[in-house]
Amino acid sequence: MFDLLVIGGGINGAGIARDAAGRGMKVALVEKDDLASHTSSASTKLVHGGLRYLEHYEFRLVREALHEREVLLKIAPHLVRPMRFVLPHDRGLRPKWMLRLGLFLYDHIGGRRTLPGSRGIDLRKPPHEAILQDRFRRGFEYSDCWVDDARLVVLNAVDARERGAEVMTRTECIALKRVGEHWRATLRAGGAGKTVRARAVVNAAGPWVDSVAAMATGGRAEAHLRLVKGSHIVIRRMFEGPHAYIFQNGDGRIVFAIPYERDFTLIGTTDQLFEGDPDAVTISEEERDYLCAVASEYFREPVEAADVVSTYAGIRPLYEDNAASNATVTRDYVFAIDAPDGETGGAPPLLSVYGGKITTYRKLAEHALERLGEHFAVPEAPWTADAVLPGGDFEHGxxxxxxxxxxxxxxxxxxxxxxxxxxxxxxxxxxxxxxxxxxxxxxxxxxxxxxxxxxxxxxxxxxxxxxxxxxxxxxxxxxxxxxxxxxxxxxx
Ligand SMILES: Cc1cc2nc3c(=O)[nH]c(=O)nc-3n(C[C@H](O)[C@H](O)[C@H](O)COP(=O)(O)OP(=O)(O)OC[C@H]3O[C@@H](n4cnc5c(N)ncnc54)[C@H](O)[C@@H]3O)c2cc1C
CATH class of the missing domain: 1.10.8.870 (Alpha-glycerophosphate oxidase, cap domain)
Structure with a gap:
């Protein structure tokens, strides 16, 4: 019998499994495909507070994410690296005072300690003058971090296993049923089936979280997801230097251009409502052309469809808050607990995870276990803020x-x-x-x-x-x- 069954080997499931295993709980993590094979390998890979979210007054999220940026730099100093982002001011778009105010808040609300703050820069000087079009004169530079998202997931799963969790990849949970005081889960791996029992279940199934919740509750659980596709293009390296650019577009959205894997530049992303099968998500021609067009508004050299050497697309499993636009739906996370009172007391709980960011996964895991602790025994000792991930234990930077x-x-x-x-x-x-x-x-x-x-x-x-x-x-x-x-x- 497991204490906790975690469904989903993306960043949220892996982070929760690691945290729970480190508290001494007996944990099983099941992932139907490979670890991080869906949303958690398709992100922009920023460990960031989300400068843009300030415009939507997501202060709680930005503060927590900025704080987590410092924590992740400490616990994964190999994987997470600081990066400077250059934000050109463009006449007709957000005014300078607004950018300055946003960056002031960004510098100050999240307990920034190690990263340098923001500053104004002259874009007519090297290296930017050779990279950007002539009309850009002034801009700003600020700090965020970059991470290999898929490796962050894997290292959490490796650590979970080393702390006693059983990690089962290519293992799908195909049925979930409450039997007395525990859950009975039917798993399918490579054509073979098996059953496991657990005292509680975490549903961290990302784009599938509504369907797993429906499977567990016989359709009683309310649906909460808005699926929003985001795509990226990869082109041959467009510019020298370790910095990234953040471009504002006329539609109010922003697009990043980031040095990627030594020889490439990563450009993304988009926000499109998605209604298809989350297992089959690819960039559309329209998204590709949109990203090329935004980049071409800024770079001296235009970016053409023929320059694209690789692409990827993922689905944001966002919590539906009825926002008018897909770009403004909250990026914060929300939990739904299903633990109806049974005749013999509280039924075994199911906690479903909606939304979240790569950046906030560790804190999300702590909060998830805190919420579960209201329904069954969870050792109350958060520990992950100071525990380095596998390989991160070097001393001098x-x-x-x-x-x-x-x-x-x-x-x-x-x-x-x-x-x-x-x-x-x-x-x-x-x-x-x-x-x-x-x-x-x-x-x-x-x-x-x-x-x-x-x-x-x-x-x-x-x-x-x-x-x-x-x-x-x-x-x-x-x-x-x-x-x-x-x-x-x-x-x-
Ligand atoms: C385009 C884009 C850009 C983004 N950029 C950033 C960024 O720069 N920074 C940032 O912090 N965040 C970013 N995010 C957000 C971040 O990527 C996601 O919030 C996060 O990856 C979600 O992780 P997850 O674990 O909830 O979901 P997933 O990674 O999708 O994991 C869920 C897993 O559950 C598995 N699963 C489903 N059903 C079952 C079942 N029945 N049995 C077993 N397994 C099952 C799936 O196979 C899947 O692997 C971005 C997201 C997108 C789409």
């Missing part, structure tokens, strides 16, 4: 850690050393093992994924398929030739 890596394994190519340090932190030792030369890491399966790395990911990070390796555990898929994924798949 990321740059010093990279220098150490280069000194210990001087034969690792510089790019690989940096990539391994970012992805695996101190667990790089487990990836490299006893290898004493590049050749000892085995064949390059494509894009720099060696046999040793693939073995590690299969062994320790729940990877199974080529897509798991190339698009979620790493982003090496972007750097590969068309045939390489087959070579990776065949290598198992």
């Amino acid at each position: 990321f740059d010093a850690f990279v220098a150490e890596v280069r000194a210990i394994w001087p034969w690792l190519p510089e790019e690989t050393a940096l990539r391994f340090a970012r992805a695996y932190g101190t667990r790089i030792e487990r990836v490299i093992g006893r290898a004493q030369s590049l050749a000892d890491l085995g064949r390059d399966l494509g894009g720099g994924m060696t046999e040793a790395e693939a073995d590690y990911l299969h062994r320790e990070e729940f990877a199974h398929t080529a897509d798991d390796l190339l698009w979620r555990r790493s982003k090496l898929g972007l750097h590969m030739t068309a045939q390489a994924p087959e070579i990776v798949a065949a290598a198992r």
Whole structure:
């Protein structure tokens, strides 16, 4: 019997499973596909307060998210990295005083400690004058952070397992029923079925949260979701420098252009109501053209559809607050608890998670367990704010850690050393093992994924398929030739 069954291996499910397991609860996490295979690998990958949300008075969310930015920098110093964002002022759009006020609030409401504050900048000077069109003269620069979203999910799941959770990927929960004082869940994995019992269930099924809630309550649970698709395009690197741009568009929306995987620029996102099957979500031509058009309003060089080398799309599982526009629906999270009083006392609880951000997942997990604690015994000791994620336990900052890596394994190519340090932190030792030369890491399966790395990911990070390796555990898929994924798949 489990204390807690968590349905959904996105960021919210993985974060809740980790937190609960660390409190000593017996936890099962089930994910129907791969970890992070849906919304949690399709985000813009910002650990941010959400400057834009200030316009919609989402002060609670922004404050919590800014606070979490500092926490995540501390507990995942390998994965989360600071980034400066450049916001050009554009005549006819938001006035300067408004941008200045927004940034003042952004600098001050979230307990910023380590990141530099915002400042005004001259866009007629390098490097911006060579990147942006001539009409941009003044702008602002502020701090946020960037994270590999899928790896953040995986590291939470790895830590959950190391703290005793049973993590079952490619395992779908197909039925949920209350039986006396516990839940009985029917799971299906690769054609085989099994049943598990749990004292409480967390429904962190993202875009499927309404359907899982309906399955558990026989249709009694109210639907709360608004599904809003967001898409990104990836083009060859558009500009030099470690900074990102945040572009305002005439429709009131904003679009980011972010340095991505060394050789690329990531541009996104869109907001479109989605009514199809969340398992089959792709960018439309209209979204692609919209993103190209917004970027072309700013960059000297226009961005054309033919420049797009890769795309991805995801569904925001937002809490329906009846906002008029898809861009303004709240990005905050909301819980729904189903725990009707039975004859013998409270029925075993079901907690459903709506909304949320990658940025706020850790706090969301704490709040979820606090809410569950009103209905059954949850050890009351929040612990995750100070506990580093696997690989994050280096002492003197990321740059010093990279220098150490280069000194210990001087034969690792510089790019690989940096990539391994970012992805695996101190667990790089487990990836490299006893290898004493590049050749000892085995064949390059494509894009720099060696046999040793693939073995590690299969062994320790729940990877199974080529897509798991190339698009979620790493982003090496972007750097590969068309045939390489087959070579990776065949290598198992
Ligand atoms: C375009 C876009 C940009 C975004 N940008 C940012 C950003 O920059 N910063 C930020 O902080 N946030 C961002 N977000 C928000 C963030 O990505 C999401 O809030 C978050 O990923 C949601 O995670 P989740 O765990 O709730 O859902 P998901 O990641 O979708 O996870 C739910 C999982 O449940 C599984 N599941 C469903 N039903 C079952 C079942 N019956 N049995 C087993 N498993 C099941 C699914 O397979 C899925 O993997 C963005 C979102 C989008 C779409």
